[in-house]
């Protein structure tokens with residue numbers, strides 16, 4: 286692009302929105318282009334997003350639209366091509382203290398040679414605790430996810446859902462300000478998924494101030510869990526809209542899913558993901 290054209294497109298671009306007062310994380314004009322032998326892939330075109338302190342925010346979008354890329358950029362794991370990301374006003378250039386990122390298949394992130402308790406205790410290293418104190422703290426985080434009886438087991442002796450709970454316990458043991466989760470429940474059966482969602486909401490409620498950003502392509506999951514939902518369009522993706530669910534808490538796995546507000550959001554989001562939302566509204 287020539288300099289003149291670049292200046293013109295800059296001039297046409299609307300001014301970036303001001304950051305919300307309660308923003309923990311602010312993304313402005315974030316773009317990502319992956320280079321490669323097969324040519325360049327523009328994964329994110331221009332993302333403006335505020336993440337509010339203590340909220341449960343879900344990012345939803347069709348497969349391949351750049352959700353994982355966006356979450357990894359927010360976690361400081363992948364550099365943006367352009368734009369800015371700040372956490373508590375400080376630029377994110379590397380994984381910041383205070384953010385824990387759970388990978389898409391995070392049960393695989395556990396150490397198979399360490400016991401379940403020792404996996405959780407690993408997150409407590411460098412906190413000035415002795416071995417006994419670490420084991421005790423780890424045990425309390427295992428209790429939080431209902432696995433107090435499994436501390437001496439090894440990850441491979443547990444079901445997939447239980448392994449995910451260990452990973453969540455380990456993430457929480459680090460006492461993060463924000464937990465970033467990429468499709469955490471995509472590999473478990475439907476009933477376990479519902480149970481894990483309820484458990485996550487329970488934990489989030491108990492840990493006041495914890496911010497959660499969760500990526501999913503499951504419309505029901507997004508509406509059930511979230512305060513707000515950021516809807517991404519097809520590649521090169523932007524955030525098309527952010528909606529507040531406005532559903533009361535605590536949420537109930539059955540009653541919430543029958544709430545007319547839930548059903549309306551579910552229908553509209555499905556329309557969005559099928560690419561016909563703007564046509565029907």
Ligand SMILES: Nc1ncnc2c1ncn2[C@@H]1O[C@H](COP(=O)(O)OP(=O)(O)OP(=O)(O)O)[C@@H](O)[C@H]1O
Pocket residue numbers: 319320321326327328346347348349350351352353354355502520
């Ligand atoms: N490391 C990489 N190198 C090159 N291209 C990549 C890389 N990671 C992602 N991409 C490309 O960027 C685009 C967005 O990928 P991303 O994984 O962020 O999408 P996603 O929305 O998380 O997809 P899914 O729903 O399938 O998990 C895709 O076209 C993908 O091929």
Ligand SMILES: [Mg+2]
Pocket residue numbers: 352353354389467
């Ligand atoms: Mg992904």
